[in-house]
Amino acid sequence: LLNLLNSFAGVTADMYADDLTIIVKGQSREDAIPTANMVLEKLHAWSRENGLAINPSKCEAAWSTLSTHTESDYDREGKWPLEVAGCKIPVMTMGASRTTKLLGMDLDPRLTLNVAATKQCVATSQRISQPLRCIAHKEAGPSLHDLRTFVIGYGASKLRYGSEVIWAVATDSAQNETQKTYASLARIVSGVPSTVDPESALLGANMPPLHVLCLRARLSIFENARACQTDWMRRPPPEPPPRAGFRISPLSRDELYAFADEYTRDYGTTQNPPREERFFRRSTPPFSAASAQQVTIGEELPLDHSITDVVELMREKRRVSEEALAPHSRRSWILATDGGVDVPRRQGLEWCSHPRIPRR
Known part of the structure; x- marks a missing residue:
């Protein structure tokens, strides 16, 4: 599918897991949208032949102009609609008077990275904590073990999504907001009241601190980049190959794990404090990650x-x-x-x- 889509002039397609992104270049919206519709027709035909299901209600589009002239804010979606599988997709305009949303995130080109990261941290934590609290407090909900698995698996992974990149630049208030949500997840899992302090809740839920999870997610970026570089041709592709000229300096797993161990020690997350003893009962990364390959x-x-x-x-x-x-x-x-x-x-x-x- 990627080979087919990338074969069209001015079209770039990229895929990560089940998310497909298509970028179409054109002189104007009137020029780009017919090209995009032609590409979407090919995509629809390919999906019918190969059993790929497309959900039109989850398709989104944004129009970005790199020009010395400002783009008009008038709503022209009706005049030049995008269509896939017989459904129309609204096209948002970057820099228009209303803020563009794509994949649930505000795309405001006037924001700096720190402000954008902070907004995203706060929005994500609020969005995730609401449904999880509803599920946790519903009387006829799943059994305790299922609930624990769901909350840790869904909640923690959603909180970490993107954190490995933005954690370092997020402001203190945004980090605190995310930590609060993580602590409320721990309280839900361990079944303690909302007045219990975060450390005790984490200990009761047997969940490691959030900054350690973010650090490990950040380190896995390097591991994944290294894997992309070395054995791309020998494995089934979960993501597209890196572009030509992509190189990363070699970094051994031992070095990464040693770095993670040192980082946890710097934060005082060692085996000595009695309240954290439960985390060290088994030798599991990141606390003794250097021996994980044994x-x-x-x-x-x-x-x-x-x-x-x-x-x-x-x-x-x-x-x-x-x-x-x-x-x-x-x-x-x-x-x-x-x-x-x-x-x-x-x-x-x-x-x-x-x-x-x-x-x-």
């Missing part, structure tokens, strides 16, 4: 290959697996997945103590 990934089990009967073979597999797991049954197992666990950067770590899970 995990055993798999082990070959001795099977009797002379068995031909399927049922007997299954029994033999079960017996061998249980024997291999017996000495480890009281240990915690760490599962590293490449799929969509609760971390938005396609890396997930999940704890489980159930002896049957690793066998599956």
Whole structure:
């Protein structure tokens, strides 16, 4: 699909997970919109042939003018509409008298980075805390374990979305606002009243501090950029390849993890304070991340290959697996997945103590 869309003159297409962005260049709106409609027709035809579902209600468009002359603020969406799958998409104008919104964010070209980051922090935290509080306080809601999984997975990942970039430039008030929302998530998870202090709530919910999560998300940017550079051709593409000339200086995982360990020590997040002892019960990143690569990934089990009967073979597999797991049954197992666990950067770590899970 990306090859098809990028083959048109003046059209650039980019995709991340299931979000497709198409940029069309033109001398004027009257010139660009027919081109964009032609591209959207091709996209619609390709999607029908390949079973790709497009939701027109979630499609958004913005028109940005780089010119010495100011663009008129008049509403011309009706005259030059964009269409996909028979539905019209409104086209917002950047710099118009009303603020343009795209993907739920205000696009105001007059804002500086700090102000924009601060606005986004506050807006995100308010938007997320409202539905989560509703779900948490509803009597006939999900069971406690489901609720905990949902709140940590959905709430924390949404709060971290973009934080790895804007956390460093956000003002103190914006950081405090985000921290407050994170603490309220912890109170929901641990079931304590709203008067409990944030540290106790985090401890009760067994959730690490937000700045540590933001730091790890920030570090994973470097890891992902490194992965893009080295093994792009050998893996299925979750995102488009970096542009030509994309280079990043080599940085080993050990260096990154050592940096994370040092950073947590600087913040006083060490193994000594008794109130944080629960976080250090298992050696899990980021608190002892330097030793994270010493995990055993798999082990070959001795099977009797002379068995031909399927049922007997299954029994033999079960017996061998249980024997291999017996000495480890009281240990915690760490599962590293490449799929969509609760971390938005396609890396997930999940704890489980159930002896049957690793066998599956």
